[in-house]
Amino acid sequence: xxxxxxxxxxxxxxxxxxxxxxxxxxxxxxxxxxxxxxxxxxxxxxxxxxxxxxxxxxxxxxxxxxxxxxxxxxxxxxxxxxxxxxxxxxxxxxxxxxxxxxxxxxxxxxxxxxxxxxxxxxxxxxxxxxxxxxxxxxxxxxxxxxxxxxxxxxxxxxxxxxxxxxxxxxxxxxxxxxxxxxxxxxxxxxxxxxxxxxxxxxxxxxxxxxxxxxxxxxxxxxxxxxxxxxxxxxxxxxxxxxxxxxxxxxxxxxx
Amino acid sequence: xxxxxxxxxxxxxxxxxxxxxxxxxxxxxxxxxxxxxxxxxxxxxxxxxxxxxxxxxxxxxxxxxxxxxxxxxxxxxxxxxxxxxxxxxxxxxxxxxxxxxxxxxxxxxxxxxxxxxxxxxxxxxxxxxxxxxxxxxxxxxxxxxxxxxxxxxxxxxxxxxxxxxxxxxxxxxxxxxxxxxxxxxxxxxxxxxxxxxxxxxxxxxxxxxxxxxxxxxxxxxxxxxxxxxxxxxxxxx
Numbered sequence: 289x290x291x292x293x294x295x296x297x298x299x300x301x302x303x304x305x306x307x308x309x310x311x312x313x314x315x316x317x318x319x320x321x322x323x324x325x326x327x328x329x330x331x332x333x334x335x336x337x338x339x340x341x342x343x344x345x346x347x348x349x350x351x352x353x354x355x356x357x358x359x360x361x362x363x364x365x366x367x368x369x370x371x372x373x374x375x376x377x378x379x380x381x382x383x384x385x386x387x388x389x390x391x392x393x394x395x396x397x398x399x400x401x402x403x404x405x406x407x408x409x410x411x412x413x414x415x416x417x418x419x420x421x422x423x424x425x426x427x428x429x430x431x432x433x434x435x436x437x438x439x440x441x442x443x444x445x446x447x448x449x450x451x452x453x454x455x456x457x458x459x460x461x462x463x464x465x466x467x468x469x470x471x472x473x474x475x476x477x478x479x480x481x482x483x484x485x486x487x488x489x490x491x492x493x494x495x496x497x498x499x500x501x502x503x504x505x506x507x508x509x510x511x512x513x514x515x516x517x518x519x520x521x522x523x524x525x526x527x528x529x530x531x532x533x534x535x536x537x538x539x540x541x542x543x
Numbered sequence: 544x545x546x547x548x549x550x551x552x553x554x555x556x557x558x559x560x561x562x563x564x565x566x567x568x569x570x571x572x573x574x575x576x577x578x579x580x581x582x583x584x585x586x587x588x589x590x591x592x593x594x595x596x597x598x599x600x601x602x603x604x605x606x607x608x609x610x611x612x613x614x615x616x617x618x619x620x621x622x623x624x625x626x627x628x629x630x631x632x633x634x635x636x637x638x639x640x641x642x643x644x645x646x647x648x649x650x651x652x653x654x655x656x657x658x659x660x661x662x663x664x665x666x667x668x669x670x671x672x673x674x675x676x677x678x679x680x681x682x683x684x685x686x687x688x689x690x691x692x693x694x695x696x697x698x699x700x701x702x703x704x705x706x707x708x709x710x711x712x713x714x715x716x717x718x719x720x721x722x723x724x725x726x727x728x729x730x731x732x733x734x735x736x737x738x739x740x741x742x743x744x745x746x747x748x749x750x751x752x753x754x755x756x757x758x759x760x761x762x763x764x765x766x767x768x769x770x771x772x773x774x775x776x777x778x779x780x
Binding site: 291292295299302359360362363364365366367368369370371540541542543 | 588593595625630639642
């Protein structure tokens with residue numbers, strides 16, 4: 289795997305998209321710190337950017353890279369290399385490169401302006417979302433031989449987790465507003481990695497007190513060490529499951 | 544050396560390989576022929592492990608290759624259209640393959656010199672012509688001294704000089720004891736190189752005969768004519 293990884297990283301680091309992504313993150317984050325008041329409000333703004341941009345770029349970059357490397361993957365498959373190692377080499381090559389871009393684009397401004405616990409958790413959530421959405425991108429890619437369909441279903445996944453899911457939860461909340469909903473909402477959060485990441489960061493900030501009764505319940509649960517571990521564990525499940533499915537499908541795939 | 548047993552493969556409803564049984568010994572050149580879409584490439588890809596058959600088995604020296612990958616250490620493959628990372632230089636592609644295979648076997652770089660690639664080593668893959676790319680593919684197929692060589696339309700796109708070098712190399716490897724599988728539509732080439740001809744139509748083997756048998760049966764001296772006679776009113780028409 290390490291050898292495949294080396295050539296994937298060599299390939300990805302030459303791409304203009306990766307450099308563009310780093311610069312975009314860096315410009316947006318330093319802009320926020322420069323213009324903002326520099327307190328937790330800035331971190332909340334950064335959080336919104338990270339939750340929107342990181343999954344989107346990871347899922348697009350992951351699928352496009354996979355389809356563009358199909359011939360290279362086929363070349364590797366005809367060599368004495370285990371298929372699993374080829375796919376994992378590709379996966380970790382991309383996640384490593386995207387994480388480096390994130391650590392520079394987001395990490396450097398944080399280190400310069402706001403080196404705090406909540407910012408570091410934001411960085412961790414960003415890296416985890418990179419790994420999760422690249423795994424989802426790979427799952428969509430290995431399932432479909434057609435490039436347009438693969439990219440389409442990957443984008444649909446992103447749209448679902450970023451937009452549709454929240455709309456559904458809101459609809460649920462308003463329809464059943466007469467009932468106590470704290471527990472169901474807590475459970476629903478587990479089914480969306482973006483929500484999990486959001487909750488993890490928000491609860492480290494003072495503003496979580498503004499989230500009302502539900503917020504207090506969240507704080508009670510997620511704010512504790514056990515809550516953080518619980519959401520971390522769930523995010524890891526979100527990472528590992530799609531990756532395992534991708535490897536399984538890839539092992540039986542016809543090129 | 545290689546035995547293919549009751550190999551079946553379907554893509555959706557389309558049956559691409561239909562109970563294919565074949566056995567070849569080492570030191571032979573086998574030519575796979577058949578119309579487009581007859582299953583030649585699928586058969587080759589099954590041997591390479593790129594396509595996973597639905598049922599049946601492929602044995603290389605008595606060992607099933609279906610769940611293995613080590614066997615590819617002794618396989619050289621030249622694809623119909625070789626594609627490599629565009630930004631890599633020719634010598635980087637060679638070095639990468641050596642690095643990825645990490646074999647201790649002696650390298651065979653003879654044909655790289657014969658193709659004149661040594662003066663092009665600094666060129667990027669993306670800037671190469673189709674023929675030069677074919678030369679790189681062929682060089683990679685021979686590089687690791689394989690026991691089994693699989694060449695998919697090897698001379699399509701090569702200039703006459705390179706074609707001669709390639710043919711000589713194929714015969715040389717055959718005399719060294721390698722088994723060589725070639726797909727081709729060029730009958731004079733088949734006649735020049737092949738010991739046996741396997742004719743595939745719609746995933747079924749129509750015949751598997753030596754070149755002499757085909758010629759004797761038809762009474763023709765040229766393989767192309769002999770084959771044409773054999774297939775008269777048949778599948779190519």
